[in-house]
Amino acid sequence: MAFDLATLDAPFAALKAYDWGADAAPFKTIDDAVIAAHGDAALRVELEKRFAALLGAGTSRAAKEYVCRKLMMIGTAASVPALAAFLADKDNSHMARFALERISGPEAIEAIRKALGSVPVDLKIGMISSLAARGDAACVPMLAGLLAGDAKIAAAAAEALGTIHTSEALQALSAVDPLAGNGLGRAVVDARLACAEALISQGKRNDALAVYKALAATAAGKPEARSVELAATRGILACLDTLAAS
Secondary structure, three states, X not given: OOOOHHHHHHHHXXXXXOOOOOOOHHHHHHHHHHHHHHHOHHHHHHHHHHHHHHOOOOOOHXXXXXXXXXXXXXXXXXXXXXXXXXXXXXXXXXXXXXXXXXXXXXXXXXXXXXXXXXXXXXHHHHHHHHHHHOOOHHHHHHHHHHOOOOHHHHHHHHXXXXXXXXXXXXXXXXXXXXXXXXOHHHHHHHHHHHHHHHHHHOOOHHHHHHHHHHHHHHHOOOHHHHHHHHHHHHHHHHHHHHHHHO
């Protein structure tokens, strides 16, 4: 049976005026509609339209957060422009980003990728995290460019590259000194190890072996890099054992 859209009018009016501490009971009808929208394309379109209107001026941060949570569940490309507008807003950026991260399709991830180049520094790590979560190979050149900047952002970029673990990501990581300070070296080592593990899972053990050997060679004879040498050596031995067995 089709969802009765008239039952949404009062709950959405309440949501427009909602703030923290107010009664959220009227939103059960909206919650039910969101669930029903998974099997009702027309209802999804209607809900997205109403949610987008509430992301404009005049609604509280609490109301916007509620909307973002619902768009995590039913959002489509139609919701991307309204959500993307908040990515540079320190109060609403995180919830909007979480919603975009969960919206399938290229529009959502493209919005986050675009924001990475323009949001304030304190919001960049969040954008990097979402791009990594989506495994966005297209952002690798941007992340590579961040490896030479702010230490915290560089470390986050390195971690993301390890999560994405494409050959281009590994190439970018291999250009950074794994013994660098400020936490970057540790992040680069972990990321290169993650790339090697991904290569093993893809059956590319010779390529993984090359990654481990390069790390071991860099760390060899350096007491401060003993843990790196040990991790790389374990990887080498695991690869050699498997290759010998095959």
